[in-house]
Amino acid sequence: MHCKTDGTAAPPEPNNLQINFSHGDHFHLTDLNAALCSPPPTTTPTASISSITGSGTGLFNAQPATVDFTITDVAEPGRPDPVSLTIASGGSTIISCSGTLGGGNNQAHNATGSKQ
Numbered sequence: 001m002h003c004k005t006d007g008t009a010a011p012p013e014p015n016n017l018q019i020n021f022s023h024g025d026h027f028h029l030t031d032l033n034a035a036l037c038s039p040p041p042t043t044t045p046t047a048s049i050s051s052i053t054g055s056g057t058g059l060f061n062a063q064p065a066t067v068d069f070t071i072t073d074v075a076e077p078g079r080p081d082p083v084s085l086t087i088a089s090g091g092s093t094i095i096s097c098s099g100t101l102g103g104g105n106n107q108a109h110n111a112t113g114s115k116q
Contacts, residue, residue, distance in 0.1 A: 003035035003052045017056070017067070019085070021095075027067060027087055029058040040075075050074070065089040073106045081106040 002015055017029035035054035051072040058065055069085040083106070084098030 002032075003037035003049065003054065015056075017058070017069070019087075025061055025095075027058055027060045027065065029056050029067065031058070032056040040073075060087050060089055060094055063089050065094065071106050 002013070013032075015029065015032040015035070017027075017032075019027040032054060033056050035052055037049035038051040038053070040050035051070060053070045055066065055068045058067060066088050067085060070083070072082045074081050080100035082098070082100050086096040087094045
């Protein structure tokens with residue numbers, strides 16, 4: 001995902017977020033409405049950002065849904081990366097959770113290439 005650091009409108013594309021839950025539920029982002037990045041509290045990670053807070057729309061198990069999230073990269077190696085997210089559909093909260101990843105790794109990178 002791409003993010004802004006100045007609080008302006010939606011960041012440039014492409015933006016991908018896919019969340020797969022252990023019981024087969026899944027969310028796929030189709031539109032990132034807003035995303036704001038925060039700098040790291042220290043020199044790690046080496047990217048200029050470590051946290052992204054955003055909101056968007058997508059599909060939860062093929063049904064229209066919204067998502068609000070904060071994803072943080074605490075750096076390497078093996079430190080627990082925190083995540084919080086809320087997915088809602090039809091005016092009801094489907095999932096609201098926060099904690100650290102049980103597996104995997106959030107990774108913050110500076111933008112590179114032609115799709116910045």
